[in-house]
Amino acid sequence: LLILYGSNMGTSEEISNQIANEALKKGYKSRVSSLDEHGDVLPVEGAVLIVCSTYNGNPPDNAVKFLNSITSRTGADTYKGVRYSVMGCGNSDWKTFQLVPRTIDEQLAGLGAKRIHIKGEGDASGDFEGGFDQWYSSLWGSLAHEFSIGISEQDAGETMDMFRLTNFEKETLQPLPVPAIYHQMTVLKNEELQQVALSGRSTRHVEVALPAGLSYQPGDHLGVLPCNSETLTARVTRRFLLDPATVVLIEKTGTGTTFYPLDTKITIEHLLRDCVELQEVATRKNVKTLAGLTICPPEKKKLEWLLSEDENGYVKYVLESRRTVLDLIEEFAACEITFAKFLELLPPLRPRYYSISSSQKQNEGICSITVSVLDLPARNGNGQYLGTCSNYLSGKIPGTSVFAYRKPPVSAFRLPASIETPIIMIGPGTGFAPFRGFLEERKWLMDNGAGLAESVLFYGCRHPEQDYIYKDELAEFERRGVTKIITAFSRANATQKEYVQHKIYQHKNLVWQIMMQGGIIFICGDGSRMEPDVRHTLDTIYREKMNITTSFSWVDELIKTQKYQTDVWASF
Ligand code: FAD
Numbered sequence: 001l002l003i004l005y006g007s008n009m010g011t012s013e014e015i016s017n018q019i020a021n022e023a024l025k026k027g028y029k030s031r032v033s034s035l036d037e038h039g040d041v042l043p044v045e046g047a048v049l050i051v052c053s054t055y056n057g058n059p060p061d062n063a064v065k066f067l068n069s070i071t072s073r074t075g076a077d078t079y080k081g082v083r084y085s086v087m088g089c090g091n092s093d094w095k096t097f098q099l100v101p102r103t104i105d106e107q108l109a110g111l112g113a114k115r116i117h118i119k120g121e122g123d124a125s126g127d128f129e130g131g132f133d134q135w136y137s138s139l140w141g142s143l144a145h146e147f148s149i150g151i152s153e154q155d156a157g158e159t160m161d162m163f164r165l166t167n168f169e170k171e172t173l174q175p176l177p178v179p180a181i182y183h184q185m186t187v188l189k190n191e192e193l194q195q196v197a198l199s200g201r202s203t204r205h206v207e208v209a210l211p212a213g214l215s216y217q218p219g220d221h222l223g224v225l226p227c228n229s230e231t232l233t234a235r236v237t238r239r240f241l242l243d244p245a246t247v248v249l250i251e252k253t254g255t256g257t258t259f260y261p262l263d264t265k266i267t268i269e270h271l272l273r274d275c276v277e278l279q280e281v282a283t284r285k286n287v288k289t290l291a292g293l294t295i296c297p298p299e300k301k302k303l304e305w306l307l308s309e310d311e312n313g314y315v316k317y318v319l320e321s322r323r324t325v326l327d328l329i330e331e332f333a334a335c336e337i338t339f340a341k342f343l344e345l346l347p348p349l350r351p352r353y354y355s356i357s358s359s360q361k362q363n364e365g366i367c368s369i370t371v372s373v374l375d376l377p378a379r380n381g382n383g384q385y386l387g388t389c390s391n392y393l394s395g396k397i398p399g400t401s402v403f404a405y406r407k408p409p410v411s412a413f414r415l416p417a418s419i420e421t422p423i424i425m426i427g428p429g430t431g432f433a434p435f436r437g438f439l440e441e442r443k444w445l446m447d448n449g450a451g452l453a454e455s456v457l458f459y460g461c462r463h464p465e466q467d468y469i470y471k472d473e474l475a476e477f478e479r480r481g482v483t484k485i486i487t488a489f490s491r492a493n494a495t496q497k498e499y500v501q502h503k504i505y506q507h508k509n510l511v512w513q514i515m516m517q518g519g520i521i522f523i524c525g526d527g528s529r530m531e532p533d534v535r536h537t538l539d540t541i542y543r544e545k546m547n548i549t550t551s552f553s554w555v556d557e558l559i560k561t562q563k564y565q566t567d568v569w570a571s572f
Helices: 009-024 061-072 099-110 126-137 138-146 230-239 268-274 284-292 298-308 314-320 325-331 338-344 388-395 429-447 469-480 500-506 508-516 530-546 556-562
Strands: 002-006 031-034 049-052 083-090 120-123 162-167 183-192 202-207 221-225 247-252 266-267 352-355 366-372 375-377 384-386 401-407 423-427 454-462 484-489 520-526 564-568
Touching: 002 009, 002 061, 009 031, 009 049, 009 083, 049 099, 061 099, 083 099, 083 126, 083 138, 083 484, 120 126, 120 454, 162 230, 162 338, 183 366, 202 388, 202 520, 221 366, 230 268, 230 325, 247 268, 247 325, 266 268, 284 298, 284 325, 284 508, 298 314, 352 366, 352 388, 352 429, 366 388, 366 429, 423 429, 423 508, 429 454, 429 469, 429 520, 454 500, 454 508, 469 484, 500 530, 508 530, 530 556, 530 564, 556 564
Parallel strands: 002 031, 002 049, 049 083, 083 120, 423 454, 423 520, 454 484, 520 564
Antiparallel strands: 162 247, 183 202, 183 401, 202 366, 221 352, 221 401, 247 266, 375 384
C-alpha cells in the first residue's frame, strides 16, 4: 500500500500513519509519504490510498504540486492500472468542503485509474469519525477483494499493549529533542488586551524574540508547540497511581509505528506534558478498547451502550460533550487499562497556529501573536474547559521560552506587491491579528516616504469599553492616515447588534469604489459564521450595484482573480 497524504494541520498525516500501522498488522507492506514528496508517478502494483484535506479551497502545502500536476493532465490512460481510493478530511462549515479530495478522486478516475473503494468523507464540524469509519470499515474488504487475498477477522493487538514501559531509578534527564523545524524563542512580552473585569474574557499580546536569521512577512503564521498543564498531567498520574518523577523507558512490543520516543529514558511527567494530546475527544475505537478492558458488569454495559446506535450514546455523550479518554477512564474507574495502553490511545501533541500580528520592518528581530484564551464552561458539565495552547501561552512569563516556527499562509494572504493597490481588511476580534502586521508595515512604508493606496479596516468586537483590542494603536493608525477604520459593536447597544457585515453593507459605496479601483479584500477570523455572512453581504452589494437578480456570486469571481483572500479558522 502506498499511503499518500495532503495535510497542513496533521490530521490527514495522522490518519495515514494509523492506516499504515493497521496495514502492517494485517500483513500488508506499506509506505507513507506526503503527496508532493512522492510526486505524481503512481505505481500500478498494490494500491494507492490518498488522505487529503482542503484549506479555504486550496490544497494543503504538501499537495500543491501533486494537485497542479494531475489537474493539468488530460490523457485518459495516464493512470491506467493504478488502483486507488481517496479519503477526504474536511469541515462542512466551509463552502469549499472536500473540494481538493473530490478533485483528486475525480481526476484520477478521469485519467484512467481504477477506484477500488468508495470515496470517504469526514466532517470535522460533525461526526468526523463516523464518516471516516464508513470508509475505513470496508476498506480492508475492498482491498482483499481487489487483490484476491483472504482477510483475517482477528482484530490483532486490540487489547494487547503496543509498548512495554520499564521503570528506572530517578535521575536528572536532558530534555527531549524537539523536531528540527521548531526554534526556541524567548518570550519578551505577554500583555492582556481586554478589560477582563468587564468582558470576562482574555486576549493576550505575546511577543517573542526571533532567532538570528529567521524572518517573516505580515500574513505568516507562527506554529507553536504547547505543553499540557500540570493540572491535566496530574489527573493522569492520579488515575494510574504514578509518581510523575518516575523515569521510564518505552520499548515497542507490538507492530506499527509510533511517535513516542522509543528506547529513551524519560520521566512520566515529561511524557505527558510534551508528547501527547490529553484533551482530544475519545474516538469510538477508544471507547471500544475501554469496553474490552472493563469486566465490572454495570460499567462494561454503559461503555457498550455508548457504542450502540442510541442517539444519546457516543454522539451525545462523548462527541458533543467532548469527553476525552482521560474523562472516560476517570468516570469508568473499573476499566482495567494499563498506563501503556492509555498512551497507545492518545494522539501526538500538535502545534497550534497563530497569525503573526507584527511587521518585522517595525520590530527588528521580534514577532508578536494575538491569542484569544479558550476558557469556557466545559461541554461535559465538569468545570471549565481550558484550551491547551492558548492557556499555555497565556501563562508564559517574559524570559521563559516557547518552541515555534514560521509558516507561510496557504493562500496569497499578503499585502499587495504594489503600494498602489487599495485594500479592504475585515477582521473582528482576534481576526484583526494579521491586519495589525499589515498596518505596522504600511506605517513603516509611509514613514519611509511611500505614498500608499487607500485602506479600510472593518473591525468588530462586543463592546468598545470591554474587548476592543489594540484600541489606542488603532486610533493612532487612523490619525496618521495608515488606514480608515470602521467599527461594529455587537453588545454596545441593548436593542441592536451590529456585526462587521452590517457595517460593510452600510458602507457599500466605499467598498464598491475600492473594488472598482482594483482593490483586494482580506478577511480573517471566524470561518464558520462571520466569513459566510460577509460573503453573502458582498454578493448582495454586487447584485444591487449591477442591478441583477440572478444567484451569480461576485465573491466566487473575486476568489478566482485572487481579490478575496481569507485566513479563517473554526471558532468555538
Ligand atoms: P484546544 O486544546 O486545541 O481545544 C480546542 C478544542 O476544544 C476544539 O476542538 C473545540 O471544539 C473544543 N472546545 C471549545 N470549547 C469547548 C468547551 N466549552 N468544552 C469542551 N471543548 C471545547 N487563534 C487565535 O487566538 N489567534 C490567531 O491569530 C489565530 N490564528 C489562527 C490561524 C489559523 C490558520 C488557524 C488554523 C487557527 C488560528 N487560531 C488563532 C486558532 C488557534 O490555532 C487555536 O485553535 C486556538 O488557540 C485554540 O487552541 P487551544 O490549544 O487553546 O485549544
